[in-house]
Amino acid sequence: MVAPPPPRVRRSAGDRRAQLVAIGLELLPATPVQELTIDEVARRAGISRSLLFHYFASKRDYYTAVTRAAADVLLEHLSPRPGVPADEQAAGMLERYVGWVETYRDAHLSFVRGAAAGDPWVAEVYEETREQLVDLTLGALGLPDDPRRRQLVRAWFAFTEDLVDQWVREPTLDRAELVALLRTFLDRLLV
Amino acid sequence: MVAPPPPRVRRSAGDRRAQLVAIGLELLPATPVQELTIDEVARRAGISRSLLFHYFASKRDYYTAVTRAAADVLLEHLSPRPGVPADEQAAGMLERYVGWVETYRDAHLSFVRGAAAGDPWVAEVYEETREQLVDLTLGALGLPDDPRRRQLVRAWFAFTEDLVDQWVREPTLDRAELVALLRTFLDRLLV
DNA sequence: CGCTCGTGTTGAGCACTGCTCAACAGCCGT
DNA sequence: ACGGCTGTTGAGCAGTGCTCAACACGAGCG
Structure with a gap:
């Protein structure tokens, strides 16, 4: 049977x-x-x-095809919303990012970092995605992009990814405080 | 033959x-x-x-045995030097860390992040190492450790790892500026 | 209606890698 | 000299990525 x-x-x-x-x-x-x-x-x-x-x-x-598809979903989710004033785009992106992590929890780091593991080809997809995220962010902030700024924004992403990931597991601040802290930090960095 | x-x-x-x-x-x-x-x-x-x-x-x-050995080497390299005044320990650690990355370049992220790839067991070794690094840092700064501070220091590590890794490949600031920036950022975060 | 051609699909099988197990080899103390 | 402990090996199994020649089934044509 x-x-x-x-x-x-x-x-x-x-x-x-x-x-x-x-x-x-x-x-x-x-x-x-x-x-x-x-x-x-x-x-x-x-x-x-x-x-x-x-x-x-x-x-x-x-x-790599699967990873690229995942990256596209994330980029789509974070990309600026038409009709929203320019100076609110960045805040909106941050909100959406935190929401995204809250939704996917464990999946989050797998998508964002775990994917780069081992295979250089897959790592390259991740690199591309990060660069696009930097573009998105600099655009949302209305800042020109020079190499130094790009580096700082990329590193700020690493900070954000790690902090939000930890925060989801053990919220040591209000959600609003978290977003504000991330925002403040980014601003100070790019002065 | x-x-x-x-x-x-x-x-x-x-x-x-x-x-x-x-x-x-x-x-x-x-x-x-x-x-x-x-x-x-x-x-x-x-x-x-x-x-x-x-x-x-x-x-x-x-x-995992190899990864743990690598972690031990790094921890040993960063651990505080006896005979150095307490308020200089943090600066010394940062200097040594940057030097370490300069020495190992490509190896750096493999050790620190790539290791965690895929295997949860290996990821756990990395987690432990990070916690020890947080202890080291809080100790060097002479700050008590509460959960919130720990999270921030960990996230700051992610920031540091990423920024130094990029900086080694494309130095957009002086070495001294880099260290100062990292230091300032850490201080502001822990106020 | 029958035939063929194209394309989605498969099964058998090769190479390699992680892993097991029973047996071998060399050094020790008595 | 010899028995036993322990470092060491070779053959072999299972699973996984990958190849290749052949199969199946619908579309179009005579």
Whole structure:
């Protein structure tokens, strides 16, 4: 008495790719890269390993695609809202970022830092994303970007990521205080 | 005409373990975890894979041992120097940290962040190290440690690690300015 | 309706890596 | 000399990334 084999579904190339990336997005936050096996992904998709390699040249290739997709979701979530006055954009971004971390908790660092682990290719995706975040931030603040400022903003991101991550686990300040502190710090840094 | 097999050397258990960890310390900064194969380590040590598994129950076990060794080296390097006045200890630590990053450049983030990648066990070693660094810092500053302060110092480390890492690659300020900036920021944070 | 062509899909199988286990080898004390 | 402790090995299993030649099923054509 075995479970009947699920019916084979034949999908268009685009659908299949999207499905596989979606599965990766589900699994990525919960699973360290090394433990994310092609077998598991294929099983969830109800296809053979071989088919996955038809769409992605290698595991690394698949993984970078998933990481890039995750980065796009984050960037979209943080990007400036039209119709909001320029001097409120930065505050809005910070609010949305904190909210994002509150929502995803454990997933957060996996997305943002864990992804860069081990594989230089994936690390590169992360680098690109960070640069885009810096652009977003400098834009929201209405500041020109020189190398020095970029470095400081990037480092401030590291500070923010770490602090918010800890804060979610053990809130030692009000939410409002947290946002204000981050904001103040960023301002002082860029004087 | 093949290279003659190297003579088998029989070592004491302690020596062997130390040798294996030392090899790991050489390889760790240059190689992502997933690409660090037991085969390679054994080859360099001139022993069989089996022997490595005799000393370390698993690859993870070996890897955590190496990571812990690396952490010990860093902690030792940063720990306060006897005979230096209390109010100069913090400055000294910062100087030594920047020097450390200058020396190891690429290795730096591998040690400090890359290690935490993927494996929760290894991440735990890193967590412990960070907590010890926080202790060291609060001690050097002569401040009592409450949870809020600890969080801020930890986040400040993230800031520092990231900024110094970037700065080494592209120095946008004097070395002295960098140290001063880090110092100022830490002070303001802990008021 | 039958045939072929294209494309989504698979199964068998290779190479490598982490890991186990039973057996071997060399040094020690008696 | 010899028995035993311990460092050491080789063969081999399981799982994982990856390849490749063949299969299946719908679309278009005669």
